[in-house]
Amino acid sequence: xxxxxxxxxxxxxxxxxxxxxxxxxxxxxxxxxxxxxxxxxxxxxxxxxxxxx
Amino acid sequence: xxxxxxxxxxxxxxxxxxxxxxxxxxxxxxxxxxxxxxxxxxxxxxxxxxxxxxxxxxxxxxxxxxxxxxxxxxxxxxxxxxxxxxxxxxxxxxxxxxxxxxxxxxxxxxxxxxxxxxxxxxxxxxxxxxxxxxxxxxxxxxxxxxxxxxxxxxxxxxxxxxxxxxxxxxxxxxxxxxxxxxxxxxxxxxxxxxxxxxxxxxxxxxxxxxxxxxxxxxxxxxxxxxxxxxxxxxxxxxxxxxxxxxxxxxxxxxxxxxxxxxxxxxxxxxxxxxxxxxxxxxxxxxxxxxxxxxxxxxxxxxxxxxxxxxxxxxxxxxxxxxxxxxxxxxxxxxxxxxxxxxxxxxxxxxxxxxxxxxxxxxxxxxxxxxxxxxxxxxxxxxxxxxxxxxxxxxxxxxxxxxxxxxxxxxxxxxxxxxxxxxxxxxxxxxxxxxxxxxxxxxxxxxxxxxxxxxxxxxxxxxxxxxxxxxxxxxxxxxxxxxxxxxxxxxxxxxxxxxxxxxxxxxxxxxxxxxxxxxxxxxxxxxxxxxxxxxxxxxxxxxxxxxxxxxxxxxxxxxxxxxxxxxxxxxxx
Numbered sequence: 001x002x003x004x005x006x007x008x009x010x011x012x013x014x015x016x017x018x019x020x021x022x023x024x025x026x027x028x029x030x031x032x033x034x035x036x037x038x039x040x041x042x043x044x045x046x047x048x049x050x051x052x053x
Numbered sequence: 054x055x056x057x058x059x060x061x062x063x064x065x066x067x068x069x070x071x072x073x074x075x076x077x078x079x080x081x082x083x084x085x086x087x088x089x090x091x092x093x094x095x096x097x098x099x100x101x102x103x104x105x106x107x108x109x110x111x112x113x114x115x116x117x118x119x120x121x122x123x124x125x126x127x128x129x130x131x132x133x134x135x136x137x138x139x140x141x142x143x144x145x146x147x148x149x150x151x152x153x154x155x156x157x158x159x160x161x162x163x164x165x166x167x168x169x170x171x172x173x174x175x176x177x178x179x180x181x182x183x184x185x186x187x188x189x190x191x192x193x194x195x196x197x198x199x200x201x202x203x204x205x206x207x208x209x210x211x212x213x214x215x216x217x218x219x220x221x222x223x224x225x226x227x228x229x230x231x232x233x234x235x236x237x238x239x240x241x242x243x244x245x246x247x248x249x250x251x252x253x254x255x256x257x258x259x260x261x262x263x264x265x266x267x268x269x270x271x272x273x274x275x276x277x278x279x280x281x282x283x284x285x286x287x288x289x290x291x292x293x294x295x296x297x298x299x300x301x302x303x304x305x306x307x308x309x310x311x312x313x314x315x316x317x318x319x320x321x322x323x324x325x326x327x328x329x330x331x332x333x334x335x336x337x338x339x340x341x342x343x344x345x346x347x348x349x350x351x352x353x354x355x356x357x358x359x360x361x362x363x364x365x366x367x368x369x370x371x372x373x374x375x376x377x378x379x380x381x382x383x384x385x386x387x388x389x390x391x392x393x394x395x396x397x398x399x400x401x402x403x404x405x406x407x408x409x410x411x412x413x414x415x416x417x418x419x420x421x422x423x424x425x426x427x428x429x430x431x432x433x434x435x436x437x438x439x440x441x442x443x444x445x446x447x448x449x450x451x452x453x454x455x456x457x458x459x460x461x462x463x464x465x466x467x468x469x470x471x472x473x474x475x476x477x478x479x480x481x482x483x484x485x486x487x488x489x490x491x492x493x494x495x496x497x498x499x500x501x502x503x504x505x506x507x508x509x510x511x512x513x514x515x516x517x518x519x520x521x522x523x524x525x526x527x528x529x530x531x532x533x534x535x536x537x538x539x540x541x542x543x544x545x546x547x548x549x550x551x552x553x554x555x556x557x558x559x560x561x562x563x564x565x566x567x568x569x570x571x572x573x574x575x576x577x578x579x580x581x582x583x584x585x586x587x588x589x590x591x592x593x594x595x596x597x598x599x600x601x602x603x604x605x606x607x608x609x610x611x612x613x614x615x616x617x618x619x620x621x622x623x624x625x
Contacts, residue, residue, distance in 0.1 A: 046274040
């Protein structure tokens with residue numbers, strides 16, 4: 001597991017010195033946006049479930 | 054179907070195909086034919102990735118799943134955004150650096166040609182089986198609902214797709230998928246509004262939600278960890294991330310879509326688009342199914358949705374029992390309908406205790422209704438054991454054909470056929486590319502011209518398309534076709550993803566160890582599937598874990614002196 005995380009970190013570092021995204025300064029921000037969107041959706045769906053449970 | 058429906062259906066499909074062929078004819082070199090010349094912008098990549106996954110099964114079966122089981126299937130997709138991020142970080146830069154045509158070319162750089170051929174072969178077997186089902190599944194449902202001959206329906210889907218895929222290659226697939234996605238999503242939005250319009254005038258959207266909620270159809274998210282429960286947040290995120298990592302990261306039918314991007318940035322943004330939109334899209338399709346469910350609380354549906362099943366029982370020795378069941382069902386449905394109106398009235402009066410009691414009664418009547426439906430299915434099975442009894446795949450198509458106005462029926466059929474074509478095209482394109490690049494060029498004829506390989510690729514498209522069509526036209530499969538697609542994927546994806554995870558992240562494991570581990574794991578996963586009751590979603594992480602574990606063991610013991618290999622060279 002440690003090897004997987006270490007290598008993922010290496011790829012993220014390389015992201016900083018390679019192509020930049022068009023909308024934000026770093027790809028990390030784009031990834032956080034996508035994951036944040038997922039969290040928001042899960043919360044909304046959960047609220048829907050609770051409301052009509 | 055009316056003349057207007059035929060005009061809408063035919064016109065939509067014809068426009069998509071002719072436009073796609075016109076825009077992409079004349080591709081003569083491999084780069085253009087197999088990678089679209091690396092010219093696609095991110096939104097084309099994103100739409101192509103989404104259209105490839107959204108088959109006709111999505112639009113036929115998913116609303117039916119929500120009708121039967123509510124919204125909880127949306128959790129199945131929770132792992133997808135995380136998988137998109139991991140693929141963007143790791144897989145895409147490597148594929149671009151090595152300038153590969155297929156995902157399996159990378160495996161030769163990292164390991165050896167045997168591992169490459171193994172990965173490619175597993176993909177070819179798995180995807181060839183799925184391609185037949187992608188054509189067969191919608192064909193059998195449409196032919197059953199519309200009375201079309203099954204072989205003709207399969208032919209329409211298969212021949213059209215083969216034609217434009219051969220003609221324009223990857224670019225034709227991507228271009229047509231843009232229009233197909235527009236038709237699919239536009240059609241479903243129209244369907245959603247139409248269903249709301251068809252509800253009784255006194256029933257609005259909020260009332261519809263209350264009715265759906267009272268019968269457990271708005272059960273979108275569950276945080277309970279229950280291994281026997283197929284859909285919850287944990288199985289969706291943990292099990293799903295492995296499935297989607299494998300599907301989007303190692304399955305050539307998806308890899309080929311984002312390798313058409315004009316740069317790493319465009320490919321990544323295409324996947325991010327998928328990561329942002331896929332879950333809401335699936336939620337919306339499920340929600341359409343919930344609205345159909347609500348509609349059928351106010352307009353009585355058939356006890357059993359497959360017409361052939363009903364006709365068979367009615368003309369069999371079980372006809373009297375069938376009549377009695379239907380009489381019971383009529384009474385029960387009317388009781389439930391009355392109670393639902395009463396429930397809505399209590400809500401309006403803000404009488405919470407009375408509303409609570411009414412809701413309990415609705416739930417009870419609903420459960421009795423389910424028992425009647427099970428009895429109906431049992432009767433169908435007794436009358437003719439060869440008939441399908443799982444009828445929720447037919448709910449949405451039955452609803453469209455019965456209640457939608459002229460023109461809209463044609464549009465929704467165009468949605469379903471567009472979805473079938475978009476997925477099949479990606480599959481055939483991927484099958485032919487892998488066969489050409491990983492087998493033919495690598496093992497048999499490495500030094501031919503670009504034009505030769507394009508010709509061979511066209512030939513392979515025709516071959517795989519014909520095989521898939523033959524399978525679709527003459528196979529007679531078990532009733533759970535929709536699950537079969539996911540089961541096939543889950544049985545084969547785990548080992549292939551395991552190979553790629555070792556390739557990307559566990560650098561000390563070398564070729565011989567991973568090759569043997571993958572073969573052993575594939576055998577073990579197949580054995581597990583046939584001999585245990587392990588849920589199919591869990592076969593993915595099991596397969597990955599076994600490859601990593603066995604490969605680690607082999608590398609640390611028998612193969613510890615194998616030299617390390619760097620993957621800086623592009624494969625042949």
